[in-house]
Amino acid sequence: MLPWLMRLLPGPHKRIIALWGKLIEFVGEKVNEHKVDHDPLNPRDYIDCFLDEMEKHKDDTAAGFDVENLCICTLDLFVAGTETTSTTLYWGLLYMMKYPEIQAKVQQEIDVIVGGSRQPSVSDRDNMPYTNAVIHEIQRMGNIIPINLARTTSEDTQIEKYSIPKGTMVTSNLTSVLFDESEWETPHSFNPGHFLDAEGKFRRRDAFLPFSLGKRVCLGEQLARMELFLFFSSLLQRFTFSPPAGVEPSLDYNLGATHCPQPYKLCAVPH
């Protein structure tokens, strides 16, 4: 927001800007290393593929394939893909401590479908509707990006009676959808039943939008969903999580880059 103003104003954000610069520099070094042995016939990763695109579009400066963009996009993947998934797992373990009966039902499903002799795999997910529903409910209640990311309108836009001029910063309120009282049976309670039909089969819900939607929907949605399933089910396969004796798990949160539970202690007892 107002990047030119932020650069001029003194304050703690200066440190963030400086550290961000260092990270960009680090990625720049990696890009240079890639250039040394880059083989267009054998791209090894995202940086190699981007370098190929740069070569293809070298006469089209408007295409956006330049080193600066490559560094920022590479860093975006790390920034967008780490704290989001870990914060969701923090909420997940917290809710499992708070609702031990739900945790026990997830473990029961894991025991039946996966057993103890192998790790869960993504192909198990379709056979584990309860676990899947619990993960969806963790994401709904966790609501880790409550007002989504800031975007800018690329053209004059009319939404019902509202005219939004080109170049306006807009954010969409994901909280209003994830807790919509006309969509969810018990919007403010942790209830995996939101994602289960009468027969206990998994059911999708249109108002489940933690990854947003549309053209700028989360690029990593499929990866994140895989990670959440694998980490969550593997952890519960091996451990039962409970609060330390005499502690009532608290849903208090910090609101920073994400909506995150306050640091908490848990006991992990082998299952």
Ligand code: HEM
């Ligand atoms: C639980 C995990 C995650 C959640 C809840 C989440 C949520 C979101 C949301 C709400 C947006 C903004 C969409 C919009 O502006 O309308 C977004 C964007 C994005 N996410 Fe995720 N995300 C998660 C994990 C990941 C992962 C694992 C990656 C990749 C490694 C990733 C990469 C991105 C990128 C690159 C964007 C920007 C897309 C663009 O600007 O077009 N995310 N994410």
